[in-house]
Amino acid sequence: MMSIAAARALTGGKRCFVGIGLPSTAANLARRTHAPDLVLIYESGTLGSKPDRLPASIGDGILAETADAVISVPEVFNYWLQPGRIDIGFLGAAQLDKFGNINTTVIGDDYANPKVRLPGAGGAPEIAASCREVFVVVRQSKRSFVEQVDFVTSVGHGRGKGDRERLGLRGAGPTLVITDLGVLRPDPETSELVLSQLHPGVEVEQVREATGWELKVSPELSNTEAPTAEELANLRALKEASK
Amino acid sequence: MAEIVSLADGVGRLVHDGDMVAMEGFTHLIPHAAGQEIIRQGRENLTLVRMTPDIIYDQLIGAGCARKLVFSWGGNPGVGSLHRFRDAVQNGWPVPLEIEEHSHAGMANRYVAGASGLPFAVLRGYSGTDLPKHTDTIKQITCPFTGERLAAVPALNPDVAVIHAQRADRAGNVQMWGLVGVQKEAVLASRRSLVTVEEVVDELEPVPGQVILPSWAVTCVAEVPHGAHPSYAQGYYERDNAYYEEWDSIGRKRDSFQEWVREKVFAAGTEVKTR
Numbered sequence: 001m002m003s004i005a006a007a008r009a010l011t012g013g014k015r016c017f018v019g020i021g022l023p024s025t026a027a028n029l030a031r032r033t034h035a036p037d038l039v040l041i042y043e044s045g046t047l048g049s050k051p052d053r054l055p056a057s058i059g060d061g062i063l064a065e066t067a068d069a070v071i072s073v074p075e076v077f078n079y080w081l082q083p084g085r086i087d088i089g090f091l092g093a094a095q096l097d098k099f100g101n102i103n104t105t106v107i108g109d110d111y112a113n114p115k116v117r118l119p120g121a122g123g124a125p126e127i128a129a130s131c132r133e134v135f136v137v138v139r140q141s142k143r144s145f146v147e148q149v150d151f152v153t154s155v156g157h158g159r160g161k162g163d164r165e166r167l168g169l170r171g172a173g174p175t176l177v178i179t180d181l182g183v184l185r186p187d188p189e190t191s192e193l194v195l196s197q198l199h200p201g202v203e204v205e206q207v208r209e210a211t212g213w214e215l216k217v218s219p220e221l222s223n224t225e226a227p228t229a230e231e232l233a234n235l236r237a238l239k240e241a242s243k
Numbered sequence: 244m245a246e247i248v249s250l251a252d253g254v255g256r257l258v259h260d261g262d263m264v265a266m267e268g269f270t271h272l273i274p275h276a277a278g279q280e281i282i283r284q285g286r287e288n289l290t291l292v293r294m295t296p297d298i299i300y301d302q303l304i305g306a307g308c309a310r311k312l313v314f315s316w317g318g319n320p321g322v323g324s325l326h327r328f329r330d331a332v333q334n335g336w337p338v339p340l341e342i343e344e345h346s347h348a349g350m351a352n353r354y355v356a357g358a359s360g361l362p363f364a365v366l367r368g369y370s371g372t373d374l375p376k377h378t379d380t381i382k383q384i385t386c387p388f389t390g391e392r393l394a395a396v397p398a399l400n401p402d403v404a405v406i407h408a409q410r411a412d413r414a415g416n417v418q419m420w421g422l423v424g425v426q427k428e429a430v431l432a433s434r435r436s437l438v439t440v441e442e443v444v445d446e447l448e449p450v451p452g453q454v455i456l457p458s459w460a461v462t463c464v465a466e467v468p469h470g471a472h473p474s475y476a477q478g479y480y481e482r483d484n485a486y487y488e489e490w491d492s493i494g495r496k497r498d499s500f501q502e503w504v505r506e507k508v509f510a511a512g513t514e515v516k517t518r
Contacts, residue, residue, distance in 0.1 A: 044269050044422050045422050045423065045424065046422070057270055058320070059271050059422055060270070061271065061477055064421050064477065070422060073269055073294070073425045074352065074425060074428060077347060077348040077351050078355075082368075105344070111377050117324075117332055119316050119317050120314065120315060120318075121346040122295075122347050123346065123347040125368060125369060125372050125374070129367070130367065152372050153372060153374070154372065155370070155372060163371070167371040168391065168392055
């Protein structure tokens with residue numbers, strides 16, 4: 001459901017900077033179903049990739065073979081991302097907090113001696129800063145959804161409304177967080193993430209239990225529509241083609 | 244003009260103990276054979292630079308070749324963690340590893356500054372992140388024209404860059420294509436360079452999307468077929484995904500890693516330097 005909900009958030013014609021894993025699955029599913037003209041950009045230097053299977057990594061050869069253009073890594077970041085040419089940054093997260101800040105660096109508060117050393121920043125800090133908006137797709141649990149991240153690798157809404165402007169960040173930041181339980185959106189007044197949509201069969205209490213802060217629920221809470229047969233068939237076909 | 248040498252000669256002449264070494268290749272064309280030759284020759288105290296220290300640097304770190312790592316993303320792509328890297332950072336095994344951590348945009352711009360002969364690069368990055376608290380090669384700077392606050396990062400000028408490419412001619416002109424990553428910038432930023440290639444040919448045929456490194460911009464070229472394996476060389480062979488998955492269990496334990504070094508990097512019967 002998470003991949004399908006994330007794919008639905010991507011609409012046609014948009015230019016989308018895609019991270020590997022869940023974002024890549026969702027972006028490829030969207031391109032295969034309702035958004036065939038979605039433009040996929042990978043940080044390895046491919047603009048407009050059209051793979052017919054899921055790439056194994058951001059540098060899978062199929063991304064270069066099916067791209068409109070293959071460019072260098074400095075060019076991706078300097079010419080395409082930094083000036084704001086990309087509509088949506090699509091990221092995953094190891095840890096996410098109630099203002100949508102992302103940690104992919106270390107778990108624990110001692111950087112030099114962490115509990116868990118994660119891969120690090122990669123392209124995410126500037127993707128989160130410069131895309132017009134950011135979608136985050138992440139599995140929800142008390143461990144991953146925390147009051148405040150241990151390390152700010154990529155800025156969401158900082159410590160609240162107005163922080164992005166103060167920091168000089170150009171895009172709108174995370175406008176959508178899609179999880180295996182539902183969808184969260186920032187409150188327009190405070191920028192705190194609130195539950196705005198529940199996936200089929202999920203109760204509000206269940207989402208609260210999987211959240212490490214006192215989760216607020218939108219007064220307009222809606223339900224995610226069940227996956228269609230077409231969506232499920234396409235998701236299965238994509239996964240099958242990737243084996 | 245680039246000299247055509249063997250891999251062992253190239254590493255022996257260009258990579259010295261204590262050097263800053265950049266081995267690049269963004270998923271594609273990673274110079275694995277050269278990395279293993281550096282282990283074989285027992286280099287120590289290297290400062291390793293790489294945007295994505297994946298398996299190649301896990302091997303060099305586990306073998307004790309490195310004292311410092313400058314990077315922006317460390318992991319086994321699509322698989323998980325780098326266990327040798329973590330063991331070195333967290334437990335100092337086999338030698339302690341200092342880290343200097345950036346974002347991809349920061350690293351790419353550091354190479355661009357190095358290749359451009361400038362002391363630093365400017366980018367709109369890092370603002371609001373915790374990275375500048377721990378990395379003293381990230382500073383704030385004010386634009387003299389607009390007053391905007393931006394990030395400045397110093398140029399990278401490694402002692403030696405090592406990359407892999409598809410082809411070279413006998414004069415040492417190098418041709419590469421597909422995902423070209425940051426390899427051209429790494430070579431131009433470095434004082435010396437070693438390019439391993441799939442094949443040396445009499446004449447380079449033009450290829451769409453190619454990058455040419457002219458012979459005079461490269462120090463040495465070595466013909467090393469399959470030199471990027473387990474990564475891939477577009478037009479020559481595919482990525483060995485099974486190897487990346489197997490690495491997770493080989494790299495996880497010190498014993499299995501050492502056994503791998505003895506079996507796969509050193510010829511059977513060779514005496515292995517242990518630290």
